[in-house]
Amino acid sequence: MKFIFSGGGTGGHIYPAITLIENIKERDPKAQMLYVGTAKGLEADIVPKADIPFRTIDIEGFARHITLKNFVVLGKAVAGVMKARSILKEYRPDAVVGTGGYVSGPLLLTASLMGIPTLIQDQNAIPGITNKILARFVSKIACGYESARVHFPPAKTVLTGNPIRKDVLRYSRSEAVQELGLSKTKKTVLITGGSRGARRINEAMPAVYKQYFNNEAVQFLHVTGRGEYQNVINSMKAYNVDLEKADNIFIKPYLYNMPMALAAADITVARAGAIGLAEVTARGIPSILVPYPYAAENHQEFNARALVEKKAAVMILNSELTGQRLLKELTDLLLSEEKMKTMALASKTMGHPEAAANITDMILAMVVSKA
Numbered sequence: 001m002k003f004i005f006s007g008g009g010t011g012g013h014i015y016p017a018i019t020l021i022e023n024i025k026e027r028d029p030k031a032q033m034l035y036v037g038t039a040k041g042l043e044a045d046i047v048p049k050a051d052i053p054f055r056t057i058d059i060e061g062f063a064r065h066i067t068l069k070n071f072v073v074l075g076k077a078v079a080g081v082m083k084a085r086s087i088l089k090e091y092r093p094d095a096v097v098g099t100g101g102y103v104s105g106p107l108l109l110t111a112s113l114m115g116i117p118t119l120i121q122d123q124n125a126i127p128g129i130t131n132k133i134l135a136r137f138v139s140k141i142a143c144g145y146e147s148a149r150v151h152f153p154p155a156k157t158v159l160t161g162n163p164i165r166k167d168v169l170r171y172s173r174s175e176a177v178q179e180l181g182l183s184k185t186k187k188t189v190l191i192t193g194g195s196r197g198a199r200r201i202n203e204a205m206p207a208v209y210k211q212y213f214n215n216e217a218v219q220f221l222h223v224t225g226r227g228e229y230q231n232v233i234n235s236m237k238a239y240n241v242d243l244e245k246a247d248n249i250f251i252k253p254y255l256y257n258m259p260m261a262l263a264a265a266d267i268t269v270a271r272a273g274a275i276g277l278a279e280v281t282a283r284g285i286p287s288i289l290v291p292y293p294y295a296a297e298n299h300q301e302f303n304a305r306a307l308v309e310k311k312a313a314v315m316i317l318n319s320e321l322t323g324q325r326l327l328k329e330l331t332d333l334l335l336s337e338e339k340m341k342t343m344a345l346a347s348k349t350m351g352h353p354e355a356a357a358n359i360t361d362m363i364l365a366m367v368v369s370k371a
């Protein structure tokens, strides 16, 4: 069997595709895969590292207001559809799967019109524009959030939850802290702003570090995002936090082994990207969430609210985030073992570790019913 996957821009669209590819390969080791993304997106870095054949389409997202640049984007979209068609004709896949981001648009649309079975996996509480348009054409839709269902035709839509990499549940806490060189006895706070980092969270953290510098009970693993790393290091100096003397603050630009960091984490401070939340809830980690307010239709706030309603997370709005507020929320949690336990349990009940297997069933069933 042959499959094409497409999705990209950010990790939240790429890791679900990689997870589904791994799941199909486990069921059918002979299955062949091709991943189609853009050369500029994070997928150009992550996908080849996962040993998956990778091809690119040159395409950009439309600006949401009228601008001359949109004519260039339109030209690229037309060229993108033509390139998608030639890739599909040459590769002849049994099914095509889209995991969001504008790159998946031309490929899924063209495949649907060519009569190839297609599935889109939508991750968020409110679907993105690409998936809303594709919904009319594709064969099946697997969505991560109940609230997204109303945007899709009911007959082809299944609420599956979001797929997470197997590795997310692989490591025990003690294995992970040892492997990462962390203390076994200190509580670990994992700070992550999603695949591209979060400036506002990065800017709020130094106030927390000033207070918890070399604290005997708490340690911090902070993933800044690649473009943000140097700013964070510089701002530590401004707060007189000497990282060379700190034994409980570890700052990294990006982690290829995020599942290991999640296994070590007792609390996360994070944006509310759907895949990050799926990973956090699969492991049952309490979290302090600061949704990114400029995500399409503010979907991150809705992603976060689903956890807050079940008492699995505390939310701080981006506009209300200050170092002092973050310090207060974090300290409140760290001081209450009981609260952390309750939140951890609520978080765990929201996880969907079975999502990847169920979506894989849907993909394979589409191929079988077409054969």
Ligand SMILES: CC(=O)N[C@H]1[C@@H](OP(=O)(O)OP(=O)(O)OC[C@H]2O[C@@H](n3ccc(=O)[nH]c3=O)[C@H](O)[C@@H]2O)O[C@H](CO)[C@@H](O)[C@@H]1O
Residues within 6 Å of the ligand: 010, 011, 012, 013, 015, 100, 123, 124, 192, 193, 194, 195, 196, 223, 253, 254, 255, 256, 257, 258, 259, 272, 273, 274, 275, 276, 277, 279, 292, 295, 296, 299, 300, 303
């Ligand atoms: C700014 C924006 O619009 N972000 C969107 C993007 O999220 P974005 O990609 O930022 O965030 P997600 O939380 O969904 O996914 C991040 C993924 O990257 C991984 N990771 C992250 C950092 C790192 O150092 N190493 C690493 O492996 C995480 O473990 C996770 O698997 O897609 C998501 C899914 O559609 C949306 O919900 C988000 O709103």
